[in-house]
Amino acid sequence: MKPPLRSLLGIEQLTTAQIESILALARRMDPSRPSQLLRGKRVALLFYESSTRTRTSFEFAAKTLGATTTLVTPVSSSIEKGESLIDTGWTVANLGADAIVMRHANSGAAYLLARYVRVPIVNAGDGMHQHPSQALLDALTITNHKKRLNGLRVVIVGDVYHSRVARSNAELLSRFGADIVFCGPPDFVPEISASLAPGVTACHDLNIALQGADVVMALRVQKERLAGKDISVEDYIANYQVTPQRMKLAKPDAVLMHPGPVIRGMELTSEVADGPQSCIHEQVRNGVKTRMAILAMLLGAAR
Numbered sequence: 531m532k533p534p535l536r537s538l539l540g541i542e543q544l545t546t547a548q549i550e551s552i553l554a555l556a557r558r559m560d561p562s563r564p565s566q567l568l569r570g571k572r573v574a575l576l577f578y579e580s581s582t583r584t585r586t587s588f589e590f591a592a593k594t595l596g597a598t599t600t601l602v603t604p605v606s607s608s609i610e611k612g613e614s615l616i617d618t619g620w621t622v623a624n625l626g627a628d629a630i631v632m633r634h635a636n637s638g639a640a641y642l643l644a645r646y647v648r649v650p651i652v653n654a655g656d657g658m659h660q661h662p663s664q665a666l667l668d669a670l671t672i673t674n675h676k677k678r679l680n681g682l683r684v685v686i687v688g689d690v691y692h693s694r695v696a697r698s699n700a701e702l703l704s705r706f707g708a709d710i711v712f713c714g715p716p717d718f719v720p721e722i723s724a725s726l727a728p729g730v731t732a733c734h735d736l737n738i739a740l741q742g743a744d745v746v747m748a749l750r751v752q753k754e755r756l757a758g759k760d761i762s763v764e765d766y767i768a769n770y771q772v773t774p775q776r777m778k779l780a781k782p783d784a785v786l787m788h789p790g791p792v793i794r795g796m797e798l799t800s801e802v803a804d805g806p807q808s809c810i811h812e813q814v815r816n817g818v819k820t821r822m823a824i825l826a827m828l829l830g831a832a833r
């Protein structure tokens with residue numbers, strides 16, 4: 531038997547049973563009912579990158595379970611003075627943190643810190659690598675609507691190359707038998723991306739990719755990342771923006787997802803973001819439940 535989960539670093543480290551038990555626990559969590567499950571625990575939020583949803587939901591999740599939180603960001607901390615990640619991690623742990631939730635621009639940063647500090651680390655996004663809590667909350671959202679993952683066609687469209695959300699989702703969903711289609715221009719969806727996991731394919735034509743889709747997951751596209759690429763902003767919008775017309779190519783009951791932040795008019799239109807198929811608000815709500823489950827599990831209050 532695998533030992534209990536110590537840190538949450540990436541989807542690949544989780545067994546299928548561990549994923550299922552986090553999702554089952556998340557379904558039982560009620561953010562509107564504060565509890566004392568983590569009373570006396572201290573959760574440090576170590577955020578080297580900006581965040582709205584992830585940071586706030588981890589904070590609300592910890593506080594709803596009775597834990598206290600503290601936020602450490604580069605501005606106004608010793609990080610600004612040049613302190614290294616590991617020294618900052620040691621400091622936060624020695625100050626009494628029982629867990630560190632961290633976001634960092636470098637891929638692998640959470641894995642590195644987990645090797646040096648004794649407290650559980652939760653990876654809240656490391657560079658282009660992993661964002662496991664996002665994939666878990668997305669799986670929760672999809673199963674709320676589809677009751678299964680096996681056999682679903684999930685089209686992930688946008689800047690897949692830079693997206694830790696795409697990587698974590700593809701690993702998790704394909705593990706449960708979903709067919710993942712990465713879609714975007716070749717600069718954002720290199721053919722090699724399809725080798726990430728069995729069940730993942732790459733497609734550069736959104737009108738083809740969307741046919742028969744059960745889930746359409748749009749990703750943020752930063753205009754500046756298109757600079758110097760083979761495709762202009764206008765061409766991106768013409769070929770890859772998720773519009774009401776394109777949504778009609780997917781199954782009639784397809785759901786539309788986006789991890790946020792949404793750049794309206796770029797990766798999707800407002801009609802789609804605010805339309806009847808959109809689960810964007812539900813994803814945000816499920817973020818709190820999922821992060822409550824993650825913290826409860828890692829801090830030993832729920833197994």
Ligand code: NCD
Pocket residue numbers: 583584655661664694695749750789790791
């Ligand atoms: C994503 C992230 O930061 O990885 N946002 C999020 O956590 N919900 C996606 C993004 O910033 O594009």
